[in-house]
Amino acid sequence: MVATPRKSVAFAVAAVGLLCAGTTSAQVACPVKIGGVLPLTGSMAPITKKIAQAAELAIEHINQGGGIKGCPVQFILRDDQGQPTVGVDAAKYLVEVERVAAFTGTISSGITGPIISSVTAPSRVVQITCCSTASAFTLDGRSGGYFFRTIPTSKTQAYATATETARRGFKRTAVIYVNTDFGTDMLRFYRQAVAKLGGDIVVEVPYNDNQPSYRAEVTRALAAKPESLLLIGFPKDAVTIVREWLSLGGPRQVALNNSMRTMDFVNGVGARFVEDFFGMDNAQVAGPHVDAFNRLFEEKYKADTKGPGIHTQYDAVMVLGLAMNIAKDLTGPSIRDAVRQVHAPNGTVVGTGPAEFRKALELIRAGRPIKYHGATGPIEFDANGDVTGPALVWRITNGQIVTDRVISIEEMQALFKRIDG
């Protein structure tokens, strides 16, 4: 029988398809799908636009750099509308119907949580978030190791604070903290770190923000006869608290958190009263790979990279891209284990952008380890799937805020190992 032209075309297409399949590793269907859920509409929408663009830029770089296991990557992004049920449904759809091999999202902890517990962890799909910081997810041990985040949790700052207070010989510390997930997380991690690094907490006093006076809280803290103070909160309330603390005769050994690194705080209390107070902050890593990302983003979208979540979202997707190439197949457990090989201790450094991704693929094919330095610096996950970032210590000298020292990411990672064991 003579094949009709249509049939020969179909045959040719099938043959090409077979050839393509032959060049990729076994059992990988093209294109490889990565799913994402972000609040594209709703109250978070203004900040999400750039975050979504960062994710798409990462997908573009992966594709230009050689894709995943020889396949192009397709990114399917769904909206959670800022609603947990909508976000969970979208994630379930992506995992079950679209069969995405890996997942990134989302911003609000209240949506990331149910997605972990009802979609990604039970279905064993790797999930990396750019933006959810609630410590409960990684600490409750129910994610099965499938959940990661590229944003440092408050742990980084709390541990850095603890090293600094230990170095300065803080004893009998009173902790006054704002009663939010941020404040309670900071306190919890500080407590853990102090137990290992030295020092002791004599009293923990929570406060609610926007009160006219904190005399009751300060009095309660002072009743425990502390010799030092750690204040975790926001500048406006901190001004009131520090004034009351000093006027009631509280000791002048005071540590602060990142929010107080502003002249509003210094001038609010009065510069001469806060001399030698010190605090912590996350230090944005600088370097060629960070600059490369910033430049590529600005070129593509004609917008700057200022704003939350942009760098961490890019890294979340790039880590998936690298891990899926390292993984022996595209099943959840393989990808999960491969995520931890994205930053091998003795690996060759690879950075951001398509050229660096191509370089990484060549290394992976040659069976050599890689060390990803992303848009937020080196990305190494701890046992819980959290990353560390560098921190800096600042202090107030002559009414000015000056940087005391930088705790490098290597020091931070050593610190994490020491405290978490």
Next chain:
Amino acid sequence: MTGVVSYLVFFACVVLILGIVTLGLNLQWGFTGLFNAGVAGFYAIGAFTHAILTAAPQPQYLGNFGLPWIVGVVAAMAATAAAAWLVGVLTIRLRGDYLAIASFGIAVSIQLVTLNWEALTGGSQGITRIPKPLAGVFDTPLAFNLWYLALLAAIVGALYVALERIVRSPWGRVLRAIREDEAAAIALGKSARRYRLEAFVLGSTMMGLAGALYASFIGFVSAFDFLPIVTFQVWAMLIVGGSGNNRGALLGTFVVWGIWTASGALVTKLVPPTYAAQGAAVQVILIGLLLVLTLLFRPQGLIGEEAVVSRHAKD
């Protein structure tokens, strides 16, 4: 293929859970005319009561007692009933918009309490580790969801039969009498206040039950699950389906939640990824448009109310 089935089972579970809430609201609004704008609040009380009682213990929380699933469900209903009774006693004499505003305020307050009472509710961290019933037996996501769907279907079926009987009973006819003309009902010697309170408590208890079922289905709750948008969604479901009709309430839940989710899938199919943000906005417009069109062309809802329910009147 199994993926599609797995997703549809999950979708059906969510529909049935929300369906219980809609049935509860139907008893309050559809039959009694109580404008409860605090649906999310009672839903939250049920969910958190269940979570606090059944979640695995964690040192930083007051609750999390690790009690059996059924204890959590019964307690969730009891707690919601108690809360609804308290709210009802205080507000039940309020009519129409006044009750709406009062109940809305109460729901917002409940949501804020769950957000701030960290030791009990986990605050913005939420409560994790809520056990899923028999998750050890049904250990794949599809098997568990199928089992849960069967459980939900049984519960909804039982509730539906009970509600159908209730609204056809003399008690149910009094509710409708109060809705239509309260003065006339009182003139006939019925205590409108008592009946309204009973309907309010019963409907809210169903919302609490749904909250407990939601918490143990997802395995996680936080204050973000109970924003006022939930109240709006449930209202949309009831109005689209047909207020005053239990089958309408269930159908409306299916249709509205179906539109809500399918439009998202549709938009990602049609819109190129670079326009995902615009596509998402289109989805929201689409949802609104479909709701408006339903109301324009079917103002009584997809299934309207039956005018005659008494079997004596039918004869």
